[in-house]
Amino acid sequence: MRADLLGLALAWVSSASAAPPSAPVAPPPPPPVPVEEGIAAFRAVASVLQSPRCQNCHPAGNAPLQTDASVPHSMGITRDSPRVGLDCATCHREVGLGLPLVPPANPQWHLPPAVQVFEGRTPAELCAQLKDPAQTGGRDLAALQEHVAGDPLVLYGWDPGGGRSVPPLSHATFVARFRTWVEAGAPCPSP
Numbered sequence: 001m002r003a004d005l006l007g008l009a010l011a012w013v014s015s016a017s018a019a020p021p022s023a024p025v026a027p028p029p030p031p032p033v034p035v036e037e038g039i040a041a042f043r044a045v046a047s048v049l050q051s052p053r054c055q056n057c058h059p060a061g062n063a064p065l066q067t068d069a070s071v072p073h074s075m076g077i078t079r080d081s082p083r084v085g086l087d088c089a090t091c092h093r094e095v096g097l098g099l100p101l102v103p104p105a106n107p108q109w110h111l112p113p114a115v116q117v118f119e120g121r122t123p124a125e126l127c128a129q130l131k132d133p134a135q136t137g138g139r140d141l142a143a144l145q146e147h148v149a150g151d152p153l154v155l156y157g158w159d160p161g162g163g164r165s166v167p168p169l170s171h172a173t174f175v176a177r178f179r180t181w182v183e184a185g186a187p188c189p190s191p
């Protein structure tokens, strides 16, 4: 039985390779995005992730950060604050006043899981982490593309109010660079 199958397979392979030269040739696939272009696109993505508006909520330590200098959050706020009864939304309410030193407003304001660190990581580390669903809350690259395109906490970065700086790329350019990186096969820079 196995020998029969093998014989069939060999016959198929040799008949395929013996196709007449006049057989129509499929057009070559469009060139993929070059790896170098994908790596350059990821470096641009990383520059946004590590801008204050993003890394202040994706800190390496136990406390969120604040201001453009990314200093630890005032008033001793940490990851543990909500657990001991002080919700972020106590101060980060639905409607902000748009003034400096006033908490940014967003009803969903909270910290990501402790593995989702942007502060102090190299672009290579950030790249590896975004490709590991164990560290992205189960998101694959397609889901991450949706997240960076439309999540309200991501969009906050471009409308922070209070005279806060915005990330180095426009939101549209950030989303486009993210897509270029994915289309290039999500290549990572070397450290």
Ligand code: HEC
Pocket: 048, 049, 053, 054, 055, 057, 058, 108, 109, 110, 111, 112, 113, 116, 117, 129, 130, 135, 136, 137, 139, 144, 147, 148, 153, 154, 155, 156, 157, 158, 167
């Ligand atoms: C108020 C805090 C806050 C801010 C500000 C914020 N994030 Fe997040 N971010 C979160 C939370 C919470 C999650 C987890 C959401 C979930 O899993 O549903 C997250 C998850 C993510 C993820 C997917 C998971 C991963 O691997 O990290 C990406 C990508 C991301 N954020 C990018 C950004 C970018 C880009 C900015 C700035 C433009 C930003 N975030 C600003 C809170 C924030």
Ligand code: HEC
Pocket: 052, 053, 056, 057, 064, 065, 066, 067, 068, 073, 075, 077, 078, 079, 081, 082, 086, 087, 088, 089, 090, 091, 092, 100, 101, 102, 103, 104, 109, 110, 111, 160, 164
């Ligand atoms: C007691 C009030 C209060 C609580 C509770 C609070 N915050 Fe804040 N938060 C503020 C104030 C005020 C600011 C503005 C400080 C500034 O920008 O200089 C701020 C700013 C921030 C910023 C900086 C935003 C940026 O774009 O730079 C982050 C991040 C942040 N808070 C995260 C949190 C998280 C996460 C929690 C819950 C774990 C939380 N905060 C709980 C008052 C609070």
